[in-house]
Amino acid sequence: MENEKEQLATPLPEARGQSSTNDLRDHAERASEDAAASQGPVGTETLPAKETSKEEIAALYDRLLRKQAELDNFRKRSQRDREEFRQIANEGLIRELLPVLDGFERALKQRTPSVPKSFYEGMELIHRQLYDVLGRAGLQVIETSGQLFDPHYHQAVETVEDSRRRDQEIVEELQRGYLFNRRLLRPAIVRVAVKPRQPKPSTEEDTEG
DSSP, rough: HHHHHHHHHSOHHHHHHHHHHHHHHHHHHHHHHHHHHHHOOOTTOOOOOOOOOOHHHHHHHHHHHHHHHHHHHHHHHHHHHEEEEHHHHHHHHHHHHHHHHHHHHHHHOOOTTHHHHHHHHHHHHHHHHHHHHHHHEEEEEETTTTTTTOTEEEEEEEEEEOTTTTTTEEEEEEEEEETTTTTEOOOOEEEEEOOOOOOOOOOOOOOOO
């Protein structure tokens, strides 16, 4: 009986070897966990932080402001260049259309009684529509009626003595003048009134015989 108890109390070789293997595995896992905890997150390294001085921060901020100002100036300059190019292109086109406007005006002034009235009404409508379109683009008529001669806007081709009008008053408009975006596109060709010349008083010299 005692021998049987000793055999039961003695662990089998296979059971003893399996227990030792489990112990070694548990020990290795705990050691691996401790090592990972001591090293921090996997794949990261602790590097010394580079300190940036206040002077460097101020220099970078100043550089950023300069670049922003340069970008704003470039945008404004590009917008101004595009606007000037558009105005130049429109000015050339409108200058080419001025003879068309002159032809309309001559045709409307010289009306023939045999031509139906509806024909001239249609021409007036087209003429007005054309003026409206060009006016929205920047075309403006130079006023001459009742105005004094201005060499900046008018071109005098003839002077007329007229005591009933003011000196240098425009008498007649021969060709209409235009402004484009407040700049002179074509001066108005006009006749200008001047004061009549006063006759010189005649002087009679008495002669003695």
